Amino acid sequence: MTEFAPSSAVRADTLLATLDGIPTKLRGAMELCGWETVGDVLAHLPRRYEDRRSFSRFPADPTDEPVTIHAAVVDVTTRRFGARQQMFEATLAPAESAGMPGQQIVARWFNLPFMSKIIAVGQQMVVYGKVKVSGKRLVIDHPETEITATADPLADTPQSKSIHLRRIVPVYRLSNGLQQRPLREFVHRLVTSMDHTDPSAFPQIVPSTVTNDHESGLPARSQLLANIHFPPDLEAIETAGRGLALDELFLHQLHVVDRKRNHDQLQGARRAGRGELLADFAAALPFPFTNAQRKVIREIRADMKSGHAMNRLLQGDVGSGKTVVAMAAAMLAIEAGWQVAVMAPTQILAEQHYLNFQKLAAKLDLSLALRTGAGVEQTHAGDPQIVIGTHALLFDNDELLNREKLGLVVIDEQHKFGVEQRAKLQQGAGGGSVPDVLVMTATPIPRTLQMTVYGDLEVSVIDELPAGRGAITTGIRVAPKIPDVVKFLKGQLDAGRQAYLVFPLVEESEKLTAQSAVAEFEKWAKRLSNFEVGLLTGRTPNDEKEAVMKRFRDGHIDVLVSTTVIEVGVDVPNASVMIIHNANRFGLAQLHQLRGRIGRGEHQSFCVLALDKKDADSATKLAILEETRDGFRIAEEDLRQRGPGDALGTAQSGLPDLSPAARAFIGDTRLLVHARELAERVLTRDPELADPAHAHLRTHLTRDADPLGSRFANVG
Ligand code: ADP
Numbered sequence: 001m002t003e004f005a006p007s008s009a010v011r012a013d014t015l016l017a018t019l020d021g022i023p024t025k026l027r028g029a030m031e032l033c034g035w036e037t038v039g040d041v042l043a044h045l046p047r048r049y050e051d052r053r054s055f056s057r058f059p060a061d062p063t064d065e066p067v068t069i070h071a072a073v074v075d076v077t078t079r080r081f082g083a084r085q086q087m088f089e090a091t092l093a094p095a096e097s098a099g100m101p102g103q104q105i106v107a108r109w110f111n112l113p114f115m116s117k118i119i120a121v122g123q124q125m126v127v128y129g130k131v132k133v134s135g136k137r138l139v140i141d142h143p144e145t146e147i148t149a150t151a152d153p154l155a156d157t158p159q160s161k162s163i164h165l166r167r168i169v170p171v172y173r174l175s176n177g178l179q180q181r182p183l184r185e186f187v188h189r190l191v192t193s194m195d196h197t198d199p200s201a202f203p204q205i206v207p208s209t210v211t212n213d214h215e216s217g218l219p220a221r222s223q224l225l226a227n228i229h230f231p232p233d234l235e236a237i238e239t240a241g242r243g244l245a246l247d248e249l250f251l252h253q254l255h256v257v258d259r260k261r262n263h264d265q266l267q268g269a270r271r272a273g274r275g276e277l278l279a280d281f282a283a284a285l286p287f288p289f290t291n292a293q294r295k296v297i298r299e300i301r302a303d304m305k306s307g308h309a310m311n312r313l314l315q316g317d318v319g320s321g322k323t324v325v326a327m328a329a330a331m332l333a334i335e336a337g338w339q340v341a342v343m344a345p346t347q348i349l350a351e352q353h354y355l356n357f358q359k360l361a362a363k364l365d366l367s368l369a370l371r372t373g374a375g376v377e378q379t380h381a382g383d384p385q386i387v388i389g390t391h392a393l394l395f396d397n398d399e400l401l402n403r404e405k406l407g408l409v410v411i412d413e414q415h416k417f418g419v420e421q422r423a424k425l426q427q428g429a430g431g432g433s434v435p436d437v438l439v440m441t442a443t444p445i446p447r448t449l450q451m452t453v454y455g456d457l458e459v460s461v462i463d464e465l466p467a468g469r470g471a472i473t474t475g476i477r478v479a480p481k482i483p484d485v486v487k488f489l490k491g492q493l494d495a496g497r498q499a500y501l502v503f504p505l506v507e508e509s510e511k512l513t514a515q516s517a518v519a520e521f522e523k524w525a526k527r528l529s530n531f532e533v534g535l536l537t538g539r540t541p542n543d544e545k546e547a548v549m550k551r552f553r554d555g556h557i558d559v560l561v562s563t564t565v566i567e568v569g570v571d572v573p574n575a576s577v578m579i580i581h582n583a584n585r586f587g588l589a590q591l592h593q594l595r596g597r598i599g600r601g602e603h604q605s606f607c608v609l610a611l612d613k614k615d616a617d618s619a620t621k622l623a624i625l626e627e628t629r630d631g632f633r634i635a636e637e638d639l640r641q642r643g644p645g646d647a648l649g650t651a652q653s654g655l656p657d658l659s660p661a662a663r664a665f666i667g668d669t670r671l672l673v674h675a676r677e678l679a680e681r682v683l684t685r686d687p688e689l690a691d692p693a694h695a696h697l698r699t700h701l702t703r704d705a706d707p708l709g710s711r712f713a714n715v716g
């Protein structure tokens with residue numbers, strides 16, 4: 001146990017190197033973490049808390065949730081199985097029972113021989129884990145443990161007891177050799193020696209220039225930090241978390257608002273033609289635009305006509321018809337003499353766009369080019385009017401693009417692109433004016449998140465599906481019988497329909513995925529021997545991929561066995577059946593995307609979400625997909641089930657700088673709106689951040705320094 005030397009008050013910028021009494025091992029670990037200041041350490045927020053003011057009753061039954069118990073070790077044994085396997089067991093009794101007979105629980109560690117060196121009879125420890133039944137005993141396998149009293153009670157100091165027991169205790173994520181108790185003791189030392197009197201010691205993030213009386217009454221940042229680490233009660237965790245989250249969201253919104261303001265000042269150009277080409281295009285379409293499509297085309301046209309550079313997000317559920325809207329925008333730009341670039345996230349999609357543009361614009365004699373990893377295709381010689389390609393286009397200085405004439409960039413399925421890539425695209429533009437940008441996404445983002453992720457974009461929504469779409473019946477089936485599935489499939493195929501059989505990632509390895517799809521492909525090809533079965537995985541060579549897609553599109557292939565490569569954008573209206581295996585391995589939003597591949601024609605469609613017997617529990621999680629096809633409702637449910645980080649995925653989250661603490665509040669609309677308002681207030685009042693009270697914000701925006709004094713990267 002370490003006694004710290006008494007020390008003077010610490011500030012956020014106090015260097016750890018200037019503090020005495022830090023145990024050598026802890027110092028080394030903190031160095032590895034890259035922590036240099038007190039602020040860095042305090043930015044490492046607790047992963048969870050244990051309420052050790054009173055412990056869970058010693059469980060007499062198995063539990064669904066982990067429990068925290070205070071136990072005394074009454075026996076230890078090591079059992080061996082064969083030459084190499086072993087199990088270390090510690091029998092635990094309630095710490096307070098002082099040896100009285102009663103309920104016992106066994107903590108077990110499999111093949112971790114060093115546990116026998118750490119745990120000994122006579123110790124007391126806090127144990128955290130799920131209780132289950134094994135034979136006649138209650139066991140906790142591989143619990144988290146923390147020894148609170150050694151077998152020799154004289155070795156324990158009262159001071160350490162007061163930090164680790166009889167309070168709400170922070171539990172930290174450990175990396176780089178950090179250890180729970182020394183870290184907790186050090187943080188406790190910092191928290192108790194914080195300078196709360198000097199406001200500059202832990203500077204406020206939201207400047208007092210923009211807070212009103214009510215807001216300025218909020219706790220100081222030093223108090224928030226103290227409470228998030230050593231909360232006096234459970235409510236304090238929530239309150240302090242909210243305060244810290246507001247600081248962070250405010251800084252994030254400051255970026256977003258700043259980006260938007262900068263963009264608004266960019267020199268664009270009036271880039272919409274008179275609309276004759278658009279009228280010709282509309283006349284050549286085999287269907288009229290929906291009202292929703294008309295509405296968003298008007299919004300886009302207004303942007304393009306103005307001198308500002310367009311920066312617009314087009315949101316529309318799967319199948320709502322975003323592609324023709326993009327084409328309409330392209331017609332306006334081309335008529336005015338500009339070049340158009342269309343970016344798609346996958347080669348399949350780029351090729352499909354190329355074919356669609358060709359087909360739908362056939363009567364207009366436009367010159368198109370397709371640029372993918374596989375090479376270049378062109379309909380005419382010379383500068384193409386429309387260049388379609390995978391996002392490789394973003395980075396390569398493509399010879400097909402004429403930077404002087406590039407007037408419109410369409411990014412399809414924006415959620416596969418990162419915010420950074422989008423910014424890069426706009427920076428990369430030459431010729432004095434930046435191109436208009438239209439990003440399209442089918443991932444309905446809950447409105448609460450829109451502001452954060454796409455806060456610098458104007459938003460248009462297509463909120464209506466084209467008429468005449470067949471319904472999709474979705475059914476969750478646990479361990480469906482193969483003959484039934486085959487019979488159902490054959491019925492649909494005999495009626496002339498086509499089907500997708502989707503298989504998930506088996507492991508985080510593309511190789512395994514491909515293999516399992518290949519194995520399934522062989523089985524299904526046999527089961528459906530009267531039909532043509534095709535295979536598409538991420539590992540299918542590019543030219544073959546395109547050939548398979550073409551044969552599926554043309555109806556030569558009846559059944560496509562695939563991985564998620566078909567997830568985005570693929571449009572084959574005659575395909576009306578989708579069977580998704582191990583559906584529990586996908587998120588709700590992803591399942592919604594996958595399902596969006598069917599229900600595109602006039603036929604009744606069917607989506608089967610198949611679950612393994614052992615995953616039967618997942619059925620309730622997926623139930624919303626049986627209920628609705630409304631992408632927004634599904635996205636909100638996804639957000640509720642998984643939290644924003646996972647629900648959005650890393651590439652699209654656009655929240656790389658947010659700590660988990662702030663992410664926990666991101667579904668909180670009021671807090672977000674508030675952060676946004678504060679950021680707007682600051683930049684409206686002081687666009688250059690010249691006020692000395694805003695100096696910390698100026699450094700933040702230029703990324704010279706981080707006023708939180710934090711490196712959240714290792715909190716992950
Ligand atoms: P998404 O919004 O998912 O990208 P697509 O642009 O691929 O959707 O359109 C889906 C299908 O709907 C395509 O086959 C397209 O030709 C068709 N479509 C688009 N607009 C209309 C419309 N107004 N009426 C009928 N069908 C339409």
Ligand code: MG
Nearest residue numbers: 322323412569
């Ligand atoms: Mg699409």
